[in-house]
Amino acid sequence: MFELAAQELIKQGYDVLGGYMSPVHDAYNKRGLAPAHHRVAMCQLAADTSPLVMVDSWEAAQEQYQFSLHVLQHLERAVNDACCPNDTQVHCETGATGHSSERLGVGSTADTAGMAGRKDADVKQPRVRSMLLCGADMVESLTVPGVWQPDHVRSILQDHGLVCIGRIHSDVRRLMADPASVLHEFQHNIILVEDPVVNEISSTKIRSELCKGHTVRYLLPDPVIDYIQKEHLYC
Numbered sequence: 103m104f105e106l107a108a109q110e111l112i113k114q115g116y117d118v119l120g121g122y123m124s125p126v127h128d129a130y131n132k133r134g135l136a137p138a139h140h141r142v143a144m145c146q147l148a149a150d151t152s153p154l155v156m157v158d159s160w161e162a163a164q165e166q167y168q169f170s171l172h173v174l175q176h177l178e179r180a181v182n183d184a185c186c187p188n189d190t191q192v193h194c195e196t197g198a199t200g201h202s203s204e205r206l207g208v209g210s211t212a213d214t215a216g217m218a219g220r221k222d223a224d225v226k227q228p229r230v231r232s233m234l235l236c237g238a239d240m241v242e243s244l245t246v247p248g249v250w251q252p253d254h255v256r257s258i259l260q261d262h263g264l265v266c267i268g269r270i271h272s273d274v275r276r277l278m279a280d281p282a283s284v285l286h287e288f289q290h291n292i293i294l295v296e297d298p299v300v301n302e303i304s305s306t307k308i309r310s311e312l313c314k315g316h317t318v319r320y321l322l323p324d325p326v327i328d329y330i331q332k333e334h335l336y337c
């Protein structure tokens with residue numbers, strides 16, 4: 103997901119600093135999830151060899167569940183504080199065609215955005231913006247009543263933006279074409295990326311295969327598989 107997102111953003115003229123995986127808080131209570139400290143450790147192992155992807159354990163470490171908007175806000179603050187002190191930052195408006203002066207972090211609530219960046223006290227640095235990276239099923243969920251708070255959806259779309267990786271069974275283009283939809287209103291802030299190699303990988307399916315004792319080799323990085331076996335997760 104991160105590689106596809108970064109490739110598309112760079113093609114569109116963005117300056118991508120990196121991607122963050124942010125494992126969800128245990129209080130999200132999604133069935134089948136391992137405890138957060140194990141998910142943070144597995145994400146770290148998966149990101150270890152990536153020059154792009156990092157892990158942010160802030161969300162998982164909070165006292166209660168955090169909404170995705172607040173995770174994006176935290177990430178943006180943390181990256182900007184680390185990249186450049188306040189007095190060396192400038193806000194950049196994004197033009198319709200050129201984003202080259204904008205620096206981005208991409209966040210995926212996978213149970214995601216990024217940073218690197220030069221620090222030059224003498225030069226005004228553009229502010230980094232965090233974006234939500236997710237699959238098309240999650241973008242669809244933004245329009246399902248009761249799942250997300252409408253003001254959060256507006257802020258995510260307006261202030262941050264979305265990178266959406268296509269998933270079969272999810273038709274985001276159709277939703278975006280509906281003039282009544284918030285996705286239509288903010289379509290200029292939604293970047294759709296089609297995976298050239300369609301994959302139906304789902305974390306629920308992987309957990310289910312693990313539970314049956316079946317192989318998941320090549321679906322997960324080897325160090326993550328080793329960790330799952332060592333910690334006896336998902337069985």
Ligand SMILES: Nc1ncnc2c1ncn2[C@@H]1O[C@H](COP(=O)(O)OP(=O)(O)OP(=O)(O)O)[C@@H](O)[C@H]1O
Nearest residue numbers: 212236237238240267269301302303304305306307
């Ligand atoms: N194969 C995939 N293609 C595109 N996006 C994906 C894919 N798998 C996961 N994602 C996205 O990654 C994010 C985190 O997904 P999550 O960990 O909930 O896994 P999931 O596979 O969507 O879960 P489930 O098995 O419950 O559907 C979501 O935004 C989801 O849409």
Ligand SMILES: NC(=O)c1ccc[n+]([C@@H]2O[C@H](COP(=O)(O)O)[C@@H](O)[C@H]2O)c1
Nearest residue numbers: 126130169170171211212213249250251
């Ligand atoms: N209101 C919200 O901020 C909101 C609602 C639903 C899911 N999410 C996030 O989406 C991610 C994936 O959730 P699911 O695995 O349930 O699709 C999680 O990180 C979760 O926190 C956020």
